[in-house]
Amino acid sequence: xxxxxxxxxxxxxxxxxxxxxxxxxxxxxxxxxxxxxxxxxxxxxxxxxxxxxxxxxxxxxxxxxxxxxxxxxxxxxxxxxxxxxxxxxxxxxxxxxxxxxxxxxxxxxxxxxxxxxxxxxxxxxxxxxxxxxxxxxxxxxxxxxxxxxxxxxxxxxxxxxxxxxxxxxxxxxxxxxxxxxxxxxxxxxxxxxxxxxxxxxxxxxxxxxxxxxxxxxxxxxxxxxxxxxxxxxxxxxxxxxxxxxxxxxxxxxxxxxxxxxxxxxxxxxxxxxxxxxxxxxxxxxxxxxxxxxxxxxxxxxxxxxxxxxxxxxxxxxxxxxxxxxxxxxxxxxxxxxxxxxxxxxxxxxxxxxxxxxxxxxxxxxxxxxxxxxxxxxxxxxxxxxxxxxxxxxx
Numbered sequence: 001x002x003x004x005x006x007x008x009x010x011x012x013x014x015x016x017x018x019x020x021x022x023x024x025x026x027x028x029x030x031x032x033x034x035x036x037x038x039x040x041x042x043x044x045x046x047x048x049x050x051x052x053x054x055x056x057x058x059x060x061x062x063x064x065x066x067x068x069x070x071x072x073x074x075x076x077x078x079x080x081x082x083x084x085x086x087x088x089x090x091x092x093x094x095x096x097x098x099x100x101x102x103x104x105x106x107x108x109x110x111x112x113x114x115x116x117x118x119x120x121x122x123x124x125x126x127x128x129x130x131x132x133x134x135x136x137x138x139x140x141x142x143x144x145x146x147x148x149x150x151x152x153x154x155x156x157x158x159x160x161x162x163x164x165x166x167x168x169x170x171x172x173x174x175x176x177x178x179x180x181x182x183x184x185x186x187x188x189x190x191x192x193x194x195x196x197x198x199x200x201x202x203x204x205x206x207x208x209x210x211x212x213x214x215x216x217x218x219x220x221x222x223x224x225x226x227x228x229x230x231x232x233x234x235x236x237x238x239x240x241x242x243x244x245x246x247x248x249x250x251x252x253x254x255x256x257x258x259x260x261x262x263x264x265x266x267x268x269x270x271x272x273x274x275x276x277x278x279x280x281x282x283x284x285x286x287x288x289x290x291x292x293x294x295x296x297x298x299x300x301x302x303x304x305x306x307x308x309x310x311x312x313x314x315x316x317x318x319x320x321x322x323x324x325x326x327x328x329x330x331x332x333x334x335x336x337x338x339x340x341x342x343x344x345x346x347x348x349x350x351x352x353x354x355x356x357x358x359x360x361x362x363x364x365x366x367x368x369x370x371x372x373x374x375x376x377x378x379x380x381x382x383x384x385x386x387x388x389x390x391x392x393x394x
Contacts, residue, residue, distance in 0.1 A: 030055050036118065036138035039125075040074060042094055044132065049074040049094055058138060061116055063109035074136075079105035079115035090122070097132045099123045106138075116140070174217050182210045207254065211289055237272040237391050238280050240313060241305045247284040248303065251292075259297040265304040271390040273313055275364040283360040286353035287317050287381065293353075294321035294379070312384040315366075321379045323372025329354045354381070365389040 030037055036058030041050045054069045062069070062077075069077075078087065086102040093100030100122050105115035118138040125135045185206035248262055255262050273280070291301045304316040358368045366383045 033057060036061055038074070038136040038138070040094075040122070040134045040136060042097070042132045042134065044095065044097075047091075047095070051077075052133070061108075062106060063113075077106055079107045081105040081115050090120075093122060094134065097124050097134070170217065175214065178210055178214050178217070182207060182214070185210065211292070234276065235274050236277050238275050238277050239270075240273050240280065240315060240385075241266040241270055243277075243280055243284060244303055244305055244315070247281065247288065251285075251288045254292060255288075255301065258292055260291070260295055261300045263300055263302045265302065265306070267306040270305060270307065271313060271392045273364075273385055274389050274391055275385075279360045279364050283315075283357050283383070286357035286360070288353075290353035290357070291317065291319050291321070295319035296321065308384065310384075311387050313390055314385070315383045316380070318378075318380040323379050324370065326368065326370050329358055329368075329370065357381075357383075 030053075033055060034057055037055040038051055038058065039053040041052045042048070043050070051069055051072050051074055054066055056066075059066055059069065075087070082105045083103070086104055089100055090102050090104075102120055102122075103117070104120050105117055108114075108116060118140055121137045121139075122134050123137075125133050185203045188203035188206075244264060244266060248264055252262060287303075295301055299320040301319040302317070304314075306314055306316070308314045354370075361368050361383045364385070365388075366385045369382045369384070371380045371382075372378050
């Protein structure tokens, strides 16, 4: 059995009684008008006034969707701050199906926001069966405030664009020459034949300090990137164990020159990780840079990849460097107050690379945890990737 149609049917433009009979013109004006527009259905028998349609401008003012407003009682949109006399005038005009202009306060969607003062002009536009129809045109009373809000939005957009340009310049103008310097210093290191040759020592200093500076730049860019990049990120099935093997091979010579021993423990038949391969490579590089800068010479650095008891793919790195907490890593990422910045602490280099590793891990669904002996030496970092980010082979 079919349900009877509601008295408040969707807006039907031919019923509006347009003089030129062109509903397309009204449609264009209704949708594009910067003033707020309401189409109202009146049920005089029940003294009921419902919203039949609303234009995008008013939806934007109120922070509500079109669907949530259609069918709503008109007077529920009015704030308690609306003067009672204006509400009475509005009631009387609608009962007589006659035009009226009143000042009202609209109730925004967020109760924490101030009511919106508008001037509402209501005019009859036709009949829909037995239900009269009226159109309400709403304009901001505080035109200067409205324009100030628009200008503030434009200033915000301009500031965001300037920020993006600044980050791009930092990335290009600093990282590009640093990579060239580091590459040439590695060539210099290869020229030195004797272990104590001055050229080899100088080259190692350039590599170490250049890598630290590059890590700080990466940290800065990671902290500044407080929203997801607009560049499309392609997820791939990453073999984390193979990535660790490849990264260790790339860093092995530097670890050897630094007097560090590299060890790896990688379980067989591990599931693959659904992630951005460039992010995982950056994460591994950040962890290895931290070990190079913080682990004491003639000690061991261990990288492990395995499934933990919860079935999570886990990347674990441990060394004998200074222990620290996750709060210190977060403080290094925030670094708003120079007095509490861990880079200025006695162990200023111990967090190098870790803020970047944390950002890249979380971007790909990972959760970082750290542990170590309180106030002593020995650092351990675990990054867990949950099961729903894994791809199991058949």
